[in-house]
Amino acid sequence: MGNQPYRNSNHLAGLVFEMAAVLKKRALAEYNKSFQEGPSSKKLHLVKKPLIGSSAAAFVGLLEKCKSSDEALQLLLRISDCLQFQESDVEEAIKKLSEHFQSEEESVVRVKILWLYCDIGLECPGANLNNLIEETIHLIKNETSHKVIAQGIATLIKLGSRLSEDKTLMNRLVAVARDNLKDTSHQVKCRCLQLISELYPICPEADRTAEMTAEADIIVKLLSDYSNAEDARVRCEAFKSLLVLHERGLTLSAQIYEHVCAALSDDYEIVREVALKLVWLLGNKYPENCE
Structure with a gap:
């Protein structure tokens, strides 16, 4: 009686091994049968189904049916993800985006539309950059949201x-940037300063007229004045903008040297760091000022 559990376990193990052997034998037989019969004579036909709504134009057309700003934003995100337009659809898409912008109450949606303008202009064949620029200028002209204006200026920089x-x-x-410099937002001011420094047309020094030189001096003074702004981020961007102008070939006047040196004692490191680069640049160009 004491050996009964042991005998039962041996019996169970034997059944398991026997079942495994049977299954293995069956599997081997099935494999041999399929191998001997050869491949099936049936042909596979691969059909590529068209992607429904793969074009961003289809999503743009749905904007007018959105019942909330959240729905519109989600739709705009989908447009941004695929961003596939037929060349013939681009202008109509821009028009519909503009119409929605003007009726949209939420600033985050308007920001996304201006962001899309930039993406469309840079990535979509057939996009008219001049048209996108004009539309962007028009849309931010009477805008009240600082974030929307800042994005509009950023779009203008890229395009x-x-x-x-x-x-x-x-x-x-x-x-346009100079007009928007009066905005109270540091973000808008910084974008405007960036646009001026990156897009202000600079002629080769040999080709500059007296009028061009005078105008360039006005631009340099404008940027220099904003290095006195209350917000450190604006002061930093103003000095960065002067550096960009220099890198693009515009000669900075020695008259700003003392002003830049004073910024070395600014309370904020971001300002001191950029000012130091300017001091080094001006010191090398006008060594007599370092004495």
């Missing part, structure tokens, strides 16, 4: 950089 040879357009964009 404008693709048309930098158009001096008339660049001067117009600089004028």
Whole structure:
């Protein structure tokens, strides 16, 4: 009686091994059978189904049916993800985005539309950059949201950089930035300073007229004045903008040297760091000022 559990366990193990052997034998038989019969004579037909709604234009068309700003934002995110337009659809898409912008109450949605303008202009074949720039200028003209204006200026910087040879357009964009410098937001001010420094048309020194030189001096003074701004981020961006102008070939006047030196004692490190770069630059160009 004491050996009964042991006998039962041995019996169970034997059944398991026997079952495993049977299954193995069956599997081997099935394999041999399929191997001997060869491959099936049936042909596979692969059909590529069209992607429904793969074009961003389909999503743009749904904007007018959105019942809330959240729905509109989600739709805009989907447009941004696929960003596939037929060339013939681009202008109509821009028009519909503009219409929604003007009726949209939430600033985050308006920001996203201006962001899309930038993406469309840079990535979509058939996009008219001049048209996108004009539309962006128009949309931010009466805008009240600082975030929307800042994004609009950022879009103008990106799109404008693709048309930098158009001096008339660049001067117009600089004028837009100068108009928006009066905005109370540091973010808007910084974007405007960035646009001026990156897009202001600079002629080769040998080709500059007295009028061009005088105008360039006005721009340098404008940027220099904003290095006195109350917000440290604006002061930092103003000095950065002066550096960018120099890197692009505009000679900075020695008259700003003392002012830049004073910024070395600014309360904020971000300002001191950029000011130090300017001091080094001006000190090398005008060594007599370092005495």
